[in-house]
Amino acid sequence: MSIEVVVPLGERSYPVVVASGGYAHLGRRLSALGLPRRLFLVTETNVGPLWASAVREVLTAAGFDIIVVTLPAGEVSKTTETWTRCVDALLDAGIDRRTPVVALGGGVLGDVAGFAAATVLRGVPFVQLPTTLLAMVDASVGGKTGVNHPSGKNLVGAFHQPVLVYAALGTLATLPAAERIAGLGEVVKTALIGDRDLLARIEEQAEALREGDVSALAPVIARCVEIKAAVVGRDERESGWRAVLNAGHTLGHAWEAASGFGVLRHGEAVALGLLAETRWAVRRGYCQDPELPRRLAELLHRLGLPTEPPTLPRDRLLGAMRVDKKARGDILLVPVAVRAGQAVLAELPVQDLIELLPEPR
């Protein structure tokens, strides 16, 4: 069974296929795009050994000639060096302007391979095969690509929309449970900003979602993609409204960066950020539902996500936020829920961070 969502960008619109099994229909979907028969499958050292041969088999059977490029895994590899290595491999193997780059992996791999696809020969067709929950509901959709810089996360990059996203939920079976659960942080974010019925559904099915039950996950992932697709369709390049997708990220990024990348998973940091920012939104009158923080905390707990941020020196947290691209003078523009399923971009005075980021005792 598969569910299809279209990201509405005029001539650059593309389908996101949420397939409950593996890659059985990928060959047909890729063939339908009319791309050249030679393609690059870019993957990484964790996902490649698990899924690259299944993808290669299906695509070879569909008549494609595949060159595999394997990059190092993990957030520490999301660098200009890895991007250079990818571009070198594509050029060395004779990529031309029409040759597609197919990214098989999680958010980091998709961002690096996508940035290579955006930049090599000034841009080649790009396909995303996300293998983590986080990448399925967020990173693979919407065309953000890029790498980190010593000054901060995602500071070098480009918008480059894929021509197809194919999320095979079968890949979630080989994802460590803690990674899958962390991805639920982005799922809750999407429901909180975009759909109160989805939030209620997540509450009803929290245990099944936490356990990775594909029949519970498939419609939830598809709905998250629909919500994100609508936001991206309205504001592709984040001139305003797309920032709503950064709910939970202002404080989340600070905790994630200040505790050292890799200590707190991104989705866990987002969960913590959502809770703290919603509490702040209630106190400042942006959120009209005073019960929402309690409801959110209970849901995060049931999903296996953290609700207590690490206590870190405030200077370190504020230092981590200084490179926050959302900062505008003394005010941070922070998306918060007005009520379940509806969000607004709120003005958070930097002064309020003092109260939001308690010092360790």
Ligand code: GLY
């Ligand atoms: N991950 C947020 C965005 O795509 O805009």
